[in-house]
Amino acid sequence: MNKHFFIFELINLKSRKKNLIIISILFALVFGLLAINLWINNKDQLNKANELEYAIESLENAISTIPSDTDNESLKAVLSSYEEELKLRTDQLQYYNDGDWRSTLAADIEIDEGFLEGIQNNTVFGEAPDVVEKRIALANEYLTRDIQPMNQEPIEGIYFLKSFLNLLFSVIGFSILIFLIGDSLAYDIEQRPIKLLIAQGLSRLTILNTKLSAAILLGLSVIIVSSTLALLLGTLVSGFGSYDYPIMISNNGNIEFLDLLNFILRGLIIFIMVTIFGLLVMNLFSILTNSSTIATSLTAILAITLSIITSFGYLETVAHIIPFTYINAFSVIDGTLSTTLKNGNLTFSTGIVILLIYSALTYTLTSTLIKRKDFI
Known part of the structure; x- marks a missing residue:
């Protein structure tokens, strides 16, 4: 050359x-x-909190429609599931507002595990099981490596x-x-x-x-x-x-x-x-x-x-x-x-x-x- x-x-x-x-x-x-x-990052910070607040509000509304003294075993199971998720979501919002990403992520895992169990038992319908499994695996990997998940953008x-x-x-x-x-x-x-x-x-x-x-x-x-x-x-x-x-x-x-x-x-x-x-x-x-x-x-x-x-x-x-x-x-x-x-x-x-x-x-x-x- x-x-x-x-x-x-x-x-x-x-x-x-x-x-x-x-x-x-x-x-x-x-x-x-x-x-x-x-710009998107700033909006995402607000959106995450809003999503958690909306989930809590939706669960509270759903719980209010189910009589607490019901004798229906299926309704009792649903009510118990809603109350358990409501507690998780409430705690998760507090973790998020405190900047505790590890506890926020751990709550996400616990919620997804319950969601996956519901899908497998045919009591919950929505996402494909493999999608939820991948999300749980990734969240666990973040915790194992002690690395905070990056934002969408x-x-x-x-x-x-x-x-x-x-x-x-x-x-x-x-x-x-x-x-x-x-x-x-x-x-x-x-x-x-x-x-x-x-x-x-x-x-x-x-x-x-x-x-x-x-x-x-x-x-x-x-x-x-x-x-x-x-x-x-x-x-x-x-x-x-x-x-x-x-x-x-x-x-x-x-x-x-x-x-x-x-x-x-x-x-x-x-x-x-x-x-x-x-x-x-x-x-x-x-x-x-x-x-x-x-x-x-x-x-x-x-x-x-x-x-x-x-x-x-x-x-x-x-x-x-x-x-x-x-x-x-x-x-x-x-x-x-x-x-x-x-x-x-x-x-x-x-x-x-x-x-x-x-x-x-x-x-x-x-x-x-x-x-x-x-x-x-």
Whole structure:
């Protein structure tokens, strides 16, 4: 690889007006998401208390409709159940107002265990038993690790980082990165600078590899810098959080827990690999079409279409061998996608293998075509 050409290409990519705009939008997105999470967080604090107060009021109303001196054994059982839950809810509201999250969570577990028992005895109807079981298992894991559950829209450093990456690891984030780094080769082919580079003695493979490397480095830099910004902002606003925060993983029907840091790193690996594959596909389309616009559009359409189709349950039996399925990296890591599609092969390790194979095949085809391409 030509070092001077690589540095020139990296600076050229970074300095393009549309790339500067895209990078600015991505960084602004971090600040915007933090502001939204702060607003939602403040509402959630009130909502939790309101929910508990409403539950207490509903139980009191239900109890008042049942005669205390009833001889009906079924009504007695219901009344006893309501009174027991009312005491738990009343205590739980006090725990919550006192900021005692451990006792609040323990009360949640006790209520859910009673609810689960009612479902199993066919005296209570509502959620599926496995949903309640998972909720109980997760709550127990929080208590075991002595880690307070994060809010729905968290703002603590590493929790906010996950929230930001959850937005980035999607067709939106993928499209942003492809528009940012994908047209390096396409632009030179369309505007004909590639002819000048070849005339200067650079081999076609050197041009391809240098542009590919510069694009990957810029993409990685943008992901790392924006992620670091999210981590720092969240930490400054509300502390760092816990790196070993438990994330529930569904592995072929079995419940497991993964540390948050490990979860984020796995998601990063998958998303970076699928983005590199998207870049390789765009380079291939660039050589075939001689058009930056067409190559970008085809890549985006192909990726978004396949990602959405598989997410909605189509092609479920072959979803694990479709590389763009892995755009939603966190859904792959936590098992949500494999459960939804009923495809146990859709895992982190499978994703690594599939993306490596497809990337190698696409690069081989691209390098073969560029060596034979007649740049008129």
